Amino acid sequence: MSETLSRKPVDAGDINDAITGAHAALGGRQKDDGHWVFELEADATIPSEYVLLEHYLDRIDQEKQDRIGVYLRRTQCDHGGWPLYEGGKFDLSATVKAYFALKAIGDNIDAPHMKQAREAILDRGGAARANVFTRIQLALFGEVPWRATPVMPVELMLLPRTAFFSVWNMAYWSRAVIAPMLVLGSLKPLAVNPRGIHVQELFVRPPEEVRDWIRGPYRSVWGRVFKHLDTVLRPIVPMLPRKMHQKAIKVAIAFVEERLSLGGLGAIYPAMANVVMMYRALGVPDEDPRAATAWQGIQDLLVKKDNEIYCQPCVSPVWDTALSGLAMLEAASGPHATKRDETVAALKKSAAWLRDRQILDVKGDWAINAPDLRPGGWAFQYENDYYPDVDDTAVVGMLLHRLDPEENREAIERAREWIIGMQSTNGGWGAFDINNDLELLNHIPFSDHGALLDPPTADVSARCVSFLCQLGHAEDRPVIDKALEYLRAEQEREGCWFGRWGTNYIYGTWSVLCALNIAGVSHDDAMIKRAVAWLEDVQRPDGGWGEDCASYEGGAPGVYKESLPTQTAWAVLALMAVGQRESDAVKRGMSYLVSQQDEKGEWHEEPYNAVGFPKVFYLRYHGYKQFFPLTALSRYRNLSASNTGRVEYGF
Template identity: 30%
Template sequence: MDMRKLEKEIFRRCNELLSLQKPDGTWRFCFENSLITDAYMLILLRNIEYRNEKLIKQITNRILSQQSEDGLWRVYPDEEPANLSATIQAYTALLYSQHFKSNDDKLQSAKQFIIQNGGLKEADLLTKVFLAMNGLYEWPDVPIDPAILFSLPMTAPINQYDISSYARAHFAPVLLMADEKKKLTSKYTPDFSDLYIGENEGYHLEEWVNLFSLLNIRDSYLHLKKEKILSYIQHHIEPDGTLLSYSMTTIFMIYGLLTAGYELNSTVIQNALSGLLKMFCETDGTLHLQNSPSTTWDTSLILYTLLEAGVPIHNSAIIKGAQFLLIQQHTKYGDWSVHNPHAAPGGWGFSIGNTIHPDIDDTQAALRTIAHFYQTNTVYQTSYDRGLNWLLSMQNDDGGWAAFEKNTNRFLIGNLPIKHAKDALIDPSTPDLTGRTIEFLGKFHGLNHHHHSVKKAVNWLWENQEQEGSWYGRWGVCYLYGTWAAITGLIACGVSPQNKRIQKAKRWLLSIQNEDGGWGESCESDKKRRFVGLRQSTPSQTAWALNALTVISDQPTAEMDLAAKWLMNHKKTDYPTGAGLPGAFYINYHSYNKIWPLLVLVNYYKKFVR
């Protein structure tokens, strides 16, 4: 390894990041997710007869740009076969665009693929629900009005706070429509009769029926009104007009409110549309609707990385960024306080407009920067203490940390006969979030594995290590992400690198290194819940693996040098390494190619050179 070359590369990358900062102190990169947001936005705009053909054409071009050579759509490049739900979403949106007809050559492969794979009834639950909202699929008959879920008291066998915050936000608007089987149609609504395969098409929402037929809800609750849902929605609208800062939930909210009697020109609908339009980003010459712009997340990670690289805290870019983080710290009580009633607000959210939906990962990431200013300013001291107290208070009883809420992991909900129940309906502890949290606690707050909270987390991580030595990462792809987070967390809080379980993880990492020196993991791992390698190495996954090896090792090895050289020579990939929902939703963070390689090159240099 040419260490002089490494120094220059670190310096170059730091300057590049500093040059990309916005005047408000943020860094803004595209959060490029699966095409579902683009498709649903286009359909919404057509249904409300939104008069902006330029925007419609731009979204149409975006969807077309994601079409594979075989005429189908996928949620990650190496997905085989193609994704039925994504293909239905794209096909539907392109018909709504009016730029294509069902018999156009551009759509023939998609149409035949949908028919050959069972038609609309074989799509995933969210796709069928959205089709039903648009009058393209029959709502199912359910044994009770599912809207009752939002009216049940905390003493009921199940209530709205037993499902995850993100599922709750998606369900609420849909439930306004489901019981009365409402739909939003327009002159743009296409004819889908040729895609209905078999009889009783509308009864293929069994997963929806399963959710509400197993709740054992007493009749005495059934008089409660849907005003509870409207109240939920109204109390979860962010200042920018969106529902919890997600574009998907906001689109659903507009559907729900319009069919509940709200006028299109009402303030709440117009504010929601305004919020959605601000969530577009430009990428590869197209316009893409981000589900949740990652401004706060990216800014926190970049500030932390630059500080680790030695950029001084009095640098103007660092000061502006830290001031932005101060403003973004939450002061309101959100749904998280239902299961954690004694803690004061103090977390951070993912997006710049997020004020009531903080999460664990963004909080620990922001605190890494705030910690550097602790001794310089009482404002930062107060901020840090509030954030730390909130973070510690959110630890689950099992010892791990979840994403958004505490102890929202009921066995009953996670084991409902619904696809993705464990991934979407509950918010359990995960190795990636637990590992990153204890890495922060160990590195920045001096807590070790003898501290009560950290000891519980360490034990949880040991209990959830995979047989071959890896850990599963919920919010990144996937076993590389989880293993990196777990290892760096364990070692930061005092676990010996020679621990046999750490060494087992190290052997696993080395066994899956690509010949070019990098690492790559397919999104297929997320679906199959086992490691599936990607022959194409990616910068972020290579950085995660090398970072884990760096904290384990006393000296650099040939494998590590090869990985460092690969990172210095490979700057970008379009492969998604962020995860949202297995087999359905992945993210290409445009920031990740710049953040994680720089961070690990800095760590590598500081440990083995300086």
């Protein structure tokens, strides 16, 4: 973009003032025990599901429901429905759930906002066209027959890892959600629903008259094949031996209870809610420690502020602590360091907190494909021992290494060993599993969300490369070189990289360029030059960068209607990593960041900045807009005083 806006060039004093303010603001958010945790917000779906869960159980807390209602009404859009992210298009499934929830809360269906939502739903085919998870929710309330959902017999739990439909071929989040859901599908319980809330007005045709619940658009011819298989299996499943059926239920329950902790099953809301409903369907009293633990895990996800409440999909303390720590450490580095001794002392507490949460004695689900590998990773949440992820582990490892490689030696070495052992055969890393890439599974009717798997991705792989290169063990070079080949192959034709876990191509490109730099790839490499040219091309006239979730849905990579602090920080960090610190693009990016900081030392942005499942589920990390700009500003300042002018770390 050649057009530019006039802006006062940023000078060293401006940068230092911005760093000082941001450092104080972020430091002020650190907990007494050393960790950070920020809100993690999704769309209206999770708060709506929470409302319906209370009605399913007859555990209605009207005060909570009313405050969730305030949140839901505020997030309704002009198109009448609810989007999956700020400014997004109408989403049928999210809107069906939000309407159902508001009706359950007590909203009159003739109120203007309800009438508008209902008309929008009917204009798009009605609730019968909602996605699989929404139809399962409706089936639990008796709004649709169970034949509205795909065939998913609980006997799947008995299949060995080598079987095509085995749950072990699915991603961690899929296994955690499916295991209790299969029990629900087997028992087919009906919600207590004490107020008798129903939403038949959302159907174009009465549900009992609908015959084509499972239909396209299909991703390939395999979708039609699996639809036919679903039709064939329907009359067969009820005829399976009763002993096998009961055994499968017991296996599913055992799977859940082995992994149930204070963080809930998988520490993600959909799995946690399914467990609560499963125990109720099994007749387990709410006071039973298992049911009580599952319920409390959900309560811990609620965010209460002002007159609103919403429910998070999960919490992110390990991720937030590692990223905040790296930002604080960058600000405390170099000759112009901000409160070096005080910062290091505070981060020593963070390191101790993180070391206490390293998973060293639990072989999680990842061990199915790596049985001889020692545990050594970190989970995303406070407690989720069966599901550590390599992205968190790499970032925590980089922080511990930068902070004090000797004091943290054992933790770093265990993390290194685990990450190396988690590399997939194509050279990349998935988030939670090895070689979890049986793509055909994403074509089964249940997987209309297209997110049943956890294949290697460029952003996670880049983080692993950065961590291993930062440690500098010569014997790790074959692992790194194999990963670099993977990253080279993953570059998009525009010159960017796809961001699986952050929005989107700017995030992916930042991740990869940091890795390529520390891995020693020449800044003159054609791959890097193409990426730099792309970043410069998508810079906005005001000096910032912006990208929203539409880029996951066919929108242009790296383009948005406004600049955003988070994306701008990623872009300038990417450019500085490959020798562009003195470029006009970076200087303009720095000027933008300084100009957007408020008097409290913080930044503000409303658009979502991450993704759970592209096209299905998006996230807003409330901490990103605080710690990434601080990292970028501090890096810019520190490189000016560097002897080499080269970024020496993997982040």
